[in-house]
Amino acid sequence: MSDKSFDLIVIGAGPGGYVAAIRAAQLGLNVACVEKRGSLGGTCLNVGCIPSKALLHSSELYDKARHGLGDHGVKVEKTTLDLDAMMAQKTKVVGDLTEGIEFLFKKNRVTYLRGAAGIAKAGEVTVTAEGAGGDGAGKGGTETYKAANILIATGSETVALPGIEVDEQAIVSSTGALSLAEVPGHLVVIGGGYIGLELGSVWARLGSKVTVVEFLDTILATMDGELARHMGRILAKQGMEFRLSTKVTAANRTADGVSLALEPAEGGAAETLACDIVLVAVGRRPVTEGLGLEEAGVALDNAGRVTVDSRYLTNVDGIYAIGDVIAGPMLAHKAEDEGVVVAEIIAGQSGHVNYAAIPGVVYTWPEAASVGKTEEELKADGVDYKIGKFPFTANSRGRVNAETDGFVKILADAGDDRILGAHIIGAHAGNMIAELVLAMEFGASAEDVARTTHAHPTVSEAVKEAALAVAGRPIHI
Numbered sequence: 001m002s003d004k005s006f007d008l009i010v011i012g013a014g015p016g017g018y019v020a021a022i023r024a025a026q027l028g029l030n031v032a033c034v035e036k037r038g039s040l041g042g043t044c045l046n047v048g049c050i051p052s053k054a055l056l057h058s059s060e061l062y063d064k065a066r067h068g069l070g071d072h073g074v075k076v077e078k079t080t081l082d083l084d085a086m087m088a089q090k091t092k093v094v095g096d097l098t099e100g101i102e103f104l105f106k107k108n109r110v111t112y113l114r115g116a117a118g119i120a121k122a123g124e125v126t127v128t129a130e131g132a133g134g135d136g137a138g139k140g141g142t143e144t145y146k147a148a149n150i151l152i153a154t155g156s157e158t159v160a161l162p163g164i165e166v167d168e169q170a171i172v173s174s175t176g177a178l179s180l181a182e183v184p185g186h187l188v189v190i191g192g193g194y195i196g197l198e199l200g201s202v203w204a205r206l207g208s209k210v211t212v213v214e215f216l217d218t219i220l221a222t223m224d225g226e227l228a229r230h231m232g233r234i235l236a237k238q239g240m241e242f243r244l245s246t247k248v249t250a251a252n253r254t255a256d257g258v259s260l261a262l263e264p265a266e267g268g269a270a271e272t273l274a275c276d277i278v279l280v281a282v283g284r285r286p287v288t289e290g291l292g293l294e295e296a297g298v299a300l301d302n303a304g305r306v307t308v309d310s311r312y313l314t315n316v317d318g319i320y321a322i323g324d325v326i327a328g329p330m331l332a333h334k335a336e337d338e339g340v341v342v343a344e345i346i347a348g349q350s351g352h353v354n355y356a357a358i359p360g361v362v363y364t365w366p367e368a369a370s371v372g373k374t375e376e377e378l379k380a381d382g383v384d385y386k387i388g389k390f391p392f393t394a395n396s397r398g399r400v401n402a403e404t405d406g407f408v409k410i411l412a413d414a415g416d417d418r419i420l421g422a423h424i425i426g427a428h429a430g431n432m433i434a435e436l437v438l439a440m441e442f443g444a445s446a447e448d449v450a451r452t453t454h455a456h457p458t459v460s461e462a463v464k465e466a467a468l469a470v471a472g473r474p475i476h477i
């Protein structure tokens, strides 16, 4: 076995790539994983899921200490913010988790090659070290490796807005917004999607005035409309301002911040909006540049994503792709599950990802969590469906916790009662949705969930009640 020749070389060590590498090694393949950022874990661990959730959790504690404990008889005399300590906690969590993956690579004998990978041709990968040296190419040099199989797991990057230059100082992407040196007086977020609402919430809780400018007439456009509207109302009550159906046409640095030009989405009179920091959060696009995909003949679709078949194989034999760089929701757990399946396929086994049951969670307060079809999608598909809804105001544990905002909504087939979609807005929605994902995975009916015993008193009883409500017989409302 040569140290320059592998059964599989994975390009990119995000949740897709590192999970695929570990699973393939578990199955006995000789695997290398190339990563250029200097640490493992990809966008998610370094500048995505993990640091954003660290700040969301810490800022929620700060907010609770300031506003949320009085009803429970807990008096906090003076709450102050130590932003440096909050950032240090975030940095430590990220460091621990990324180092944890290095440990997992060693444990599973995955070779970690530090540097930027390119596909010379099918079966051959080049690795150019970017100063770091490492197990692979020497400092600054390029090494060539042989690979029976190559997996592209290069992920995604922030989409830029034409004419608005992200400097990561005053005009930031999510990466800059995760490391601001001080709490901005006024933060304008362009884009009312996952990142805009999560990072907008962090800074709003820490004291910023936050204005969200969204091109469409709704925030969270891909989620169930009723849930998105409810979220908008709750966040507005928390002080977030929304400028819907509005576009930003220019952003200029001024002596004390940024001046934005806004226009109605349909066009019309322009206005200016001054702020301290602008967060551009209008989506992400696949990373395919500099990999040599064109030379290798790997086809992309119209959106610039690598095209794959149901086995994650590109149009070139021996080259596979998964995660944010291919079609589908740009979510870490989707990338991870594809990573497991592609490793099993390369190792001669079979597997599949059920794209009808991939949950999406927005980690604001309250959280929003969805799986399956939205009501809008069912209507558009002409499906005959039933709705069961149950509010947290009628859930005893919600009352105990003083967390009564939100509801559970289950959509089931009007004919056979099969669950087609579920949408939860509530303090613990992200954890609660797992039950309904599993139900959908097993093809459960609303009646199945309704007849399952749920512990009392838990917020999960709201799921059972919503399932009962599908049949028109909830008990507690």
Ligand code: FAD
Pocket (backbone or CB within 6 Å): 011, 012, 013, 014, 015, 016, 017, 034, 035, 036, 037, 041, 042, 043, 044, 045, 047, 048, 049, 050, 052, 053, 115, 116, 117, 118, 153, 154, 155, 156, 174, 175, 195, 287, 290, 291, 322, 323, 324, 325, 329, 330, 331, 332, 333, 334, 335, 363
């Ligand atoms: P990535 O994680 O993007 O990893 C790709 C890796 O490939 C990168 O490390 C990159 O450096 C490397 N790479 C690229 N090109 C090369 C090359 N030529 N050579 C070597 N290495 C290369 N998703 C969730 O499910 N839950 C969340 O809470 C969540 N929060 C998020 C918060 C933010 C602020 C952001 C930006 C994203 C968030 N996401 C979340 C999305 C999630 O991060 C992505 O869906 C996920 O990281 C995709 O995994 P991936 O493995 O496909 O790619």
Ligand code: NAD
Pocket (backbone or CB within 6 Å): 161, 190, 191, 192, 193, 194, 195, 196, 198, 213, 214, 215, 216, 219, 220, 221, 246, 247, 248, 281, 282, 283, 284, 329, 330, 331, 360, 361, 362, 363
């Ligand atoms: P997004 O697609 O979630 O939201 C982007 C928003 O920007 C949309 O509402 C869109 O209508 C709006 N928009 C687009 N162009 C605009 C313009 N010119 N002016 C104003 N608004 C505009 O994208 P995101 O928030 O950047 O996040 C990127 C992806 O990262 C997400 O789609 C998601 O897949 C992933 N992510 C997931 C999580 C999570 O799972 N909790 C958290 C963060 C990010």
